[in-house]
Amino acid sequence: MSTPATPKVGFVSLGCPKALVDSERILTQLRMEGYEVVPTYQDADVVVVNTCGFIDSAKAESLEVIGEAIAENGKVIVTGCMGVEEGAIRSVHPSVLSVTGPQQYEQVLNAVHEVVPPNTAHNPLIDLVPPQGIKLTPRHYAYLKISEGCNHSCSFCIIPSMRGKLVSRPVGEVLGEAERLVKAGVKELLVISQDTSAYGVDLKYKTDFWNGQPVKTRMTELCEALSSMGVWVRLHYVYPYPHVDELIPLMAAGKLLPYLDIPFQHASPKVLKAMKRPAFEDKTLARIKSWREICPELTIRSTFIVGFPGETEEDFQYLLDWLTEAQLDRVGCFQYSPVEGATANLLDNHVPDEIKQDRWDRFMAHQQAISAARLQLKIGQELDVLIDEVDEQGAVARCYSDAPEIDGSVFIGSTEVKPGDKVRVRIVDADEYDLWADLI
Numbered sequence: 001m002s003t004p005a006t007p008k009v010g011f012v013s014l015g016c017p018k019a020l021v022d023s024e025r026i027l028t029q030l031r032m033e034g035y036e037v038v039p040t041y042q043d044a045d046v047v048v049v050n051t052c053g054f055i056d057s058a059k060a061e062s063l064e065v066i067g068e069a070i071a072e073n074g075k076v077i078v079t080g081c082m083g084v085e086e087g088a089i090r091s092v093h094p095s096v097l098s099v100t101g102p103q104q105y106e107q108v109l110n111a112v113h114e115v116v117p118p119n120t121a122h123n124p125l126i127d128l129v130p131p132q133g134i135k136l137t138p139r140h141y142a143y144l145k146i147s148e149g150c151n152h153s154c155s156f157c158i159i160p161s162m163r164g165k166l167v168s169r170p171v172g173e174v175l176g177e178a179e180r181l182v183k184a185g186v187k188e189l190l191v192i193s194q195d196t197s198a199y200g201v202d203l204k205y206k207t208d209f210w211n212g213q214p215v216k217t218r219m220t221e222l223c224e225a226l227s228s229m230g231v232w233v234r235l236h237y238v239y240p241y242p243h244v245d246e247l248i249p250l251m252a253a254g255k256l257l258p259y260l261d262i263p264f265q266h267a268s269p270k271v272l273k274a275m276k277r278p279a280f281e282d283k284t285l286a287r288i289k290s291w292r293e294i295c296p297e298l299t300i301r302s303t304f305i306v307g308f309p310g311e312t313e314e315d316f317q318y319l320l321d322w323l324t325e326a327q328l329d330r331v332g333c334f335q336y337s338p339v340e341g342a343t344a345n346l347l348d349n350h351v352p353d354e355i356k357q358d359r360w361d362r363f364m365a366h367q368q369a370i371s372a373a374r375l376q377l378k379i380g381q382e383l384d385v386l387i388d389e390v391d392e393q394g395a396v397a398r399c400y401s402d403a404p405e406i407d408g409s410v411f412i413g414s415t416e417v418k419p420g421d422k423v424r425v426r427i428v429d430a431d432e433y434d435l436w437a438d439l440i
Contacts, residue, residue: 006036007116010044010073012065015052019080019102021145021192023050026079026108033109033118041072045116046097048108051089053082055337066093077111079104085340140386140420141188141232141404142181146174146222147202150194168200171217172208175225187386187420188232190403191223197239220246227255232386234403236261240284245291252295257400260291264302267322268315271308274347285325299401301330306363307356308336309347316359320366329374330407331367335360368432375408375430382440385410387421397425399435408433 009030013023026048027037038044047069051062062082066089069076076096078089083101090096098111149164178189193199200206200217207214215221220243226233227250234257238244244260251258264284266272292298306316323331335356338344351359385397388404394413402408410425411434417423425437 005119006034007119008036008038008043008045009112009116010038010041010047010069011050012047012069013050014062014065015050015054015058015081019050019052021143022080022102022105026050026105029105029109030112035112035116035118041069044073044075046075046077046112047073048077048079048112051078051080051082053080053085055334055339057337058082059085059088063089063092066096070095075115077108077115079108139185140388141190142186143190143192144174144178144181144226145169145192146196146199147193150198166195166198166202168203168217170203170206170208171200171215171222171225172210174222175210175215178226178229182229182231185420186231187422188234189226189229190234190236191226192236194237195239196235196237197241197244219243223247223250223256232257232400234259236403238262240287245287248291248294248298251298258295258298259301259400259403260298261301261403265305266308266311266315266319267326268311268318271311271315271319274310275305275308275344285322288326297400299329300326301332301403301407302328303332303334304363305334305336306359307351309344309351310349311336311351311359316362320363323363323367323370327370327374328367329371329401331371332406333360333363333367372430372432375432375435378427378435379430381427383410383425383427383437384422385412385425385437387412387417387419387423389419390415390417397423397437408435410435410437412437412439414439 011023011027013020031037041047049062049066049069051066052058053062059082062080066076066078070093074095076093078096078099079101081102082089083099083104086099089099097115098107100107100111147166147168149166181189197219199219199222203217205216205218207216209215210225215225223233223235233255235247238260240262247256247260250256265275265277288300304319306319335353336344336351383399385399387395387397388409389396392415394411394415395417397410397412398404398407399410402410410427412423412425413436416439424440426440427435427437429436
């Protein structure tokens, strides 16, 4: 009797770390059902594309990748944030087999089953998937998604309409997943959600249980529990609500990485009001100063939008002056672009493209000087770093102030280390973004 062929799935994951977590969940379930995940279009029986639909350039990239998958394979299932615009996808690519929105895991799996039925000879109780699931990140770090959706109504954003209101995962479930990841060799947990500071608000900070101990479904208690696992814990997308102050002593004590990713988006009160940004008050600079007094090595990363409708030269200058005061370490900047369905499109006084470009150039030059000066201060310091990759030139690593793929790197001229190693180095040089170091 011939053995049935193993069904094969190709997978392309676009967009943010939150989408990556969705991809990992779908892949884990497919592997549980006996599907093989293959790296080329040619080998796949069907291709799943997890799209991003946050801004127009991301939608364009999603449509381009869908087109490439159709050309190379022919059988394409679409899911993810752009999936909420099924008409827009089908008008460009009418041959896609199915279109679903974010977190619709069941529908994606059903669509795969229809094209390539699972192999009934597979026994999920015997054919093991690694207990931590299938990960798309290197094995030494992993994203830990703690909630889905968002309760804010920022005028430039359509995430709540795509992903819904805040839904927090029970804290016991999150901690159980974190524990499995650590047991599987993960050395760094990256905590993500649309609004990490709001974790548990929807559940009224309900008490749950982990290892027989009561834990509140709240950011501070979650972080305290994660800090007991002996790995790096890095926080992303943190809004500066008052209780963020409770985390700084944990960072100063070495329990959490001294790193906060806070999407400030702007500094001018007038622009922030037009953006409908939450949790902003003029005391932000004073709070940053007090955080650094408690934890001097704190790294703050942020993102900003220039050229928002109604932004004047005066507003922009206010932002540059604020950056000089704030001395942020890592900063990304976007030029405002209208997103279909966002209320900001209805605002008056849209900024011309050439002025947006000019402000973006000036912003980047201004912040680059700040970042470069802050990195110079690290020369001579001894730091722990995590090795990400090694080749014949040496190793690429990250220290506490570097999140994967968005921040800088630490370059070490040694090949005696391997990915996932945590080693101690001395910083010997720096430029605007990266550090160079010698092994100690």
